[in-house]
Amino acid sequence: MSETPTAFATAGAKNTMRMWQLVLLMAATSLGYFVVQLDVSIVNLSLPAIQHYFQIDVAMLQWIVNSYTLSFSVVLLSAGVLGDRYGSKNFLLLGYAVFCAASLACGMAPTVPTMLLARFVQGIGAAIIVPNSL
Known part of the structure; x- marks a missing residue:
């Protein structure tokens, strides 16, 4: 019993x-999947x-949905392999940057x-x- 109460307090603080740190890590990684699924729902509702804004027909609306789905499905496996090889953290940050920039471009898109x-x-x-x- 040579340990002092301050040693226990320090261990508890650590x-x-x-x-x-683990909670923040889980929140950061879960946020990505949540945002991706939220985007799909928002576009479908919008x-x-x-x-009405672009004065387009249903076929063009389908392409707005399908362009996302097509690029998502084509790149998904390759992105996983590249993340395994070169680091998931780096690719996760790259994915956030690309997704955010493209979301901004979608919101400001003047034409179809x-x-x-x-x-895409x-x-x-x-x-x-x-x-x-x-």
Whole structure:
């Protein structure tokens, strides 16, 4: 019983700090997957407003949804492999940057082709985020 109460307090503080680091890590990685799924839901709910703003038909609305889905599915496996090889943290940060920049471009898109390109790039960012957040 040579340990003093301050040693126990220091160990408890270190354990508490470690716990909060793990909580923040889980929140940061879970946030990526949540944002990707939220984006899909938001766009689906916004389709009538997008149709009204751009004066486009249903076929073009389908391409707005499909451009994201297509790029997401094509890049998903490759992004996971690259994250394994070169570091998941780096690719997760890259995915966040690409996704955020593309989201901004989607919000500011003046034309339908710009919107389609931004949604395509957004899907690439999402495909980088999902496997590297796991």
